[in-house]
Amino acid sequence: MPTLSDLVVRHTALDEADLDWLHSLVSDWQLLADLSFADLILWTPLLEERGWIAIAQMRPTTGPTVYHDDIVGSVVGSGERHLIDTAWNERRICREGDPDWSTGVPVREETIPVRRTLPDGSGRFIGVIQRSTNLSSARTPSRLELTYLQSASDLAQMVAEGRFPFSGDEPILVRSPRVGDGLLRLDRAGRVTYASPNALSAYRRLGLHADLVGAELGRVTAQLCYSDEPINEDLMIVASGRAAKETEVESGGTIVQLRAIPLIVGGGRIGALVLIRDVTELRRRERELMTKDATIREIHHRVKNNLQTVAALLRLQARRLRVPEGREALEEAVRRVGSIAIVHETLSHAPEEFVDFDDIADRVIAMAGEVSAPEAGVTPRRVGAFGVLPSLIATPLAMALTELLQNALQHGRPKRLQVVVKAEPERLNILVWDDGLGLPEDFDLENSTSLGLQIVRTLVVGELSGKLALAPRDGGGTEASLSIPLPTTPPDTPQRRTP
Numbered sequence: 466m467p468t469l470s471d472l473v474v475r476h477t478a479l480d481e482a483d484l485d486w487l488h489s490l491v492s493d494w495q496l497l498a499d500l501s502f503a504d505l506i507l508w509t510p511l512l513e514e515r516g517w518i519a520i521a522q523m524r525p526t527t528g529p530t531v532y533h534d535d536i537v538g539s540v541v542g543s544g545e546r547h548l549i550d551t552a553w554n555e556r557r558i559c560r561e562g563d564p565d566w567s568t569g570v571p572v573r574e575e576t577i578p579v580r581r582t583l584p585d586g587s588g589r590f591i592g593v594i595q596r597s598t599n600l601s602s603a604r605t606p607s608r609l610e611l612t613y614l615q616s617a618s619d620l621a622q623m624v625a626e627g628r629f630p631f632s633g634d635e636p637i638l639v640r641s642p643r644v645g646d647g648l649l650r651l652d653r654a655g656r657v658t659y660a661s662p663n664a665l666s667a668y669r670r671l672g673l674h675a676d677l678v679g680a681e682l683g684r685v686t687a688q689l690c691y692s693d694e695p696i697n698e699d700l701m702i703v704a705s706g707r708a709a710k711e712t713e714v715e716s717g718g719t720i721v722q723l724r725a726i727p728l729i730v731g732g733g734r735i736g737a738l739v740l741i742r743d744v745t746e747l748r749r750r751e752r753e754l755m756t757k758d759a760t761i762r763e764i765h766h767r768v769k770n771n772l773q774t775v776a777a778l779l780r781l782q783a784r785r786l787r788v789p790e791g792r793e794a795l796e797e798a799v800r801r802v803g804s805i806a807i808v809h810e811t812l813s814h815a816p817e818e819f820v821d822f823d824d825i826a827d828r829v830i831a832m833a834g835e836v837s838a839p840e841a842g843v844t845p846r847r848v849g850a851f852g853v854l855p856s857l858i859a860t861p862l863a864m865a866l867t868e869l870l871q872n873a874l875q876h877g878r879p880k881r882l883q884v885v886v887k888a889e890p891e892r893l894n895i896l897v898w899d900d901g902l903g904l905p906e907d908f909d910l911e912n913s914t915s916l917g918l919q920i921v922r923t924l925v926v927g928e929l930s931g932k933l934a935l936a937p938r939d940g941g942g943t944e945a946s947l948s949i950p951l952p953t954t955p956p957d958t959p960q961r962r963t964p
Contacts, residue, residue, distance in 0.1 A: 467538060472520045476540075477509050483591045486581040489630040491521045494594075496726070496740075497624070499644035500617035502528035502610070503598040506536050507579070508549055509591065516542040517549055517593070526645060527613070531572050531597040552576035552593045558625055564600055571600040580627035588627045596621070612650055612659045616738055619728045628729050631709040640747070641711060642724050647741035649682065653734060655705035656681050664741045670719040682706075682739065686723075690714045706737020713744070720745045772806035797871070797917070804829055804867040808860045820859050822851035829863055830884060833870035843879055845870055849886030851893065855952065861924040862949065868917040869897045869945050877901025877943060891951055898944035903937050910935050925949065 467475075469491060473484050491507065498505045507521040519539045524530040544550065548559045556578050564571035579592040606614070623629035647664035649657050660668075660677045668677055671689045683704035690700070703712045703725045711724045726738040776799045783795035807828050808820065830845045854862070866884065873882055879901030887894040910918065910933070918935075925933040931949035938944040 469520050472518060472538065473509065476511055476518050478512055479509060479591055483581060483589070486591065486630070486632075487520070487579075489632075490579065490624070491523075493630050494523055495526070496644060497594075497596075497617060497620050498523045498525045499527045500613045500620065501525065501596055501598065502613070503575075503596045503617075504531045506532075506595040506597070508541075508546075508593045508595060510553070511540070514543065516540055517546065520592075526643070529599040529602060531568065531570075531599045546595075548574055548576040549593050549595060552578045553590065556580075556590060556625075558621055571603075573598045573600055575621075577621045578625050580625055582627035582632060594621075594624065608659070609661055612648070612661075613644070616648075616650060616728070619730055619735065620726075622730045623728070626730070640744075642722055642740035642742035644740065646743075649677075649739040649741065651682060651706045651737045651739060653736055654681070655683055655707075655737075658736070664739075667719075667721050667741045667743045670743060670745075671714065671716045671721055672719075686714055690716045704739070706739060707734075713748075718745070719743065720748045766809075769806050769809040772802050772809065776802045776806065800832065800867055800871060801864060801920075803832060804863045805860060807832075808856065808863050819853050819855055822854045822859055822862070823847075825859060825863055826851055826866060826884065826886075829867050830870065833867060833874060843874070843882050845874075845882040845884065847884045847886065850888060851886050852888050854893075858929060858949065858951070861928045865921045865924045865929075865947065866895075866897070868921045872915065872917045873897065873899045873901065873943065873945075877903070879942060893947075893949045893951055895947040895949070896944055897947075898938050898942060900938070900940065900942040903941060904935065904943050908935070921945075 469487065470484060473479050473487065487507070494505055502525050504525065505523040506519050508517040509520055511518055517540070519536045522536050548562065552559045559576045562574060564573050575596040577594040577596060578590050579594060580588045580590050582588055620629055647667050648661045649664050650659040652658050657678050657680055665677060673685065673689060683701045686700060686704040699710060699712045700714060702708045703710050703723050706725045706727055709725060709727055711722065713720055713722050722742045722744045724740040727734055728736045728738065779795050779799045779802065783792045786792045786795065807825055826847055830847055833845060870882070873879060877899045879899035882899045885896040910922065913919065922933055925931045925947055929949050931947055934946045936944055
């Protein structure tokens, strides 16, 4: 399905500033849908105003929907939707008309012109919101529903006047309070005129024992949260409804999130809505995760230090050995331990068990080049990007890469050595090639006695469930190809970067 941006760019004459305004509106219009108990469809004029195209749709969480199918992408001609045309031409909210029964249920249609405020204070109309209310469950509204509807009417007027969304503000977070979490309606002086049951419950958990309705919210909230400490100015601004901002208050172990939406109609502030959400458990879990992440990073840091100590001891022992074979074996062990230490060092700085393997690969390549450069006269190079990999893949891959580079530099005597990477969505293909002496004629990877190649085969085939092949390279030299399957990335983990 095409995105809002795609539809606007392909089918309308709106500019980039108009598109940014529509993105801001759509990112926060769930509030209007929930307060209205209605579906919202955003229509924008087609090129040369030959009709309308639906570029966004929102269903309410507080009432039944009218449209079970997606409307986004639908096109209607001029004159087919009288209320849309009227709202656009007359620049006003249209509520006239009887309920529509064409879908089998009574639906009340309203339209709201969308006005973007320009830097000079003037306005530009860029679309129309169709608000459709399912009346099949209509009954005598409660005070909560009446407050919702009045607030929705005020927000709709703000949309028509270009005062909502709030220009210049940061995007509202996904975890911001919603209408159903808790709602307070304030008057111009910041006093509570209505409090939903959930909002009352949240303030009871903060320690409020008096009645909230009629109280000045900023003063009450400050008394609950502060004693001798200075009062947080952001809290007073949000709790009084003077600015469109968010904050959190904590008292008695309870944490409550507040979001203020000033209601500005006809050029003056008539009051505000304050959305409330109890986030105590959410913040507790976040703190636990932060503690867990810090512990894991500290473990990786200590493992890295221990591995570096082991490498230093092996290096010291190698210097004292007079047997060349023994010294060479210890030096190879130092390099293997060093490649593992590089992975743990990277993990000690990562918030997740995922690492940017490009940095690890470059350090492994540099380490191999520093050790072998004096005798081989070649510096290995990397082409392509590995991206972000899980630690379970990073550690064995770093060791395998170390062994292949070291083997090529020591036995191939190449002039050029490259690591070529091609990352696919579910597979990582790596080619390590050189232009050196090449493989012996009777070479057989399965029966090779080389410890380095045996380690590589064990790591790639046995641990990573991948494929490994060594073959002569066209034009001379050797190429080692690795094909490693990658796990499907869960939604809440970092995405791999592809070149």
